Amino acid sequence: MHFGQRAALAVLTATTLAAVLAGCSGKDPGDTSPAVRPGSGTGEFAQIDAATRGLVSQRVAWQAPGSLDVEETARIGLSIGEGRELTDKIETLLRGTQQTPVGEMRVGPSVRATLRGSSEDVEITPSESVNASTGSDVQMLFTWLIKAKQPTDDLQLTAHLEVPLSNGHVITHEVPLSIQVHRTAKFTVWQVLTNWGTWSAVVTSLIAVVGWLVRRRRREAAAEEAPEPSVSSTADAVV
Structure with a gap:
């Protein structure tokens, strides 16, 4: 191969390699602007900063x-x-x-x-x-x-x-x-009035319980006061 052919082949190879590299970097070979590197202070975070x-x-x-x-x-x-x-x-x-x-x-x-x-x-x-x-x-x-x-x-x-x-x-x-x-006292009174339904139910239950206790006590007292039958009267009844 002649020297001229070798030189032409070398130029062609260099041109092709440059084009491939430019394609991989996504940059036009004729573009001389500096490449943007990650972390170089651009983008959304840089705008906020x-x-x-x-x-x-x-x-x-x-x-x-x-x-x-x-x-x-x-x-x-x-x-x-x-x-x-x-x-x-x-x-x-x-x-x-x-x-x-x-x-x-x-x-x-x-x-x-x-x-x-x-x-x-x-x-x-x-x-x-x-x-x-x-x-x-x-x-x-x-x-x-x-x-x-x-x-x-x-x-x-x-x-x-x-x-x-x-x-x-x-x-x-x-x-x-x-x-x-x-x-405050006013707020406490208001709470009682607004919850009257609950309080009335509680009071009704308490009245019922107290009434039952009173009636039970009366029955027990009446049983204690009733006279017991004597032995002699029982014997007479048997005769």
Whole structure:
């Protein structure tokens, strides 16, 4: 084989090999853009990571009474951030409540809050909310009206927070709260009246039992008072 033929064969082989390699990599041989390697910081997780860089850590605290009476309506609130306007709103809307710090959370300019609790234990009504934030100076307040339905040492409430990101994803936080609920005389009377059917059945049963005991006692007393026949009278009867 001549040298020219060998050179042409070598060029053809190299071209074919390059085409095969390009086909395996899914890339056009003429494309000079760098290849994407796994773990290079691209894709959905990278987008979330980039979006969360704009979030800021802020102080979160509950504003709620230390305890409340059953059937009493009270306002509670959850504050995010700090500032004079936020403090003024707390003093206006939540006067007389106690502050319970929760910690710090990363939030953005928009936060959605929902208060959750068992429908058997409490009624929840959304109330006023405040967003006086400017830039990284976050001042948010969410309030709700709650009405406990029954006394308990541990009424469980949970604030569900949603922080939407710029890429459409949402970060969520769960913030629990526990409140003691006291029994009142009014509630006790109401319980008795509403459960009158049960109580009347119990009273009827007790009356029946007492009546049976009284009748039994009377029969026993009558038996003890009856005279016993004498020996002489029995003998006369035999004769």
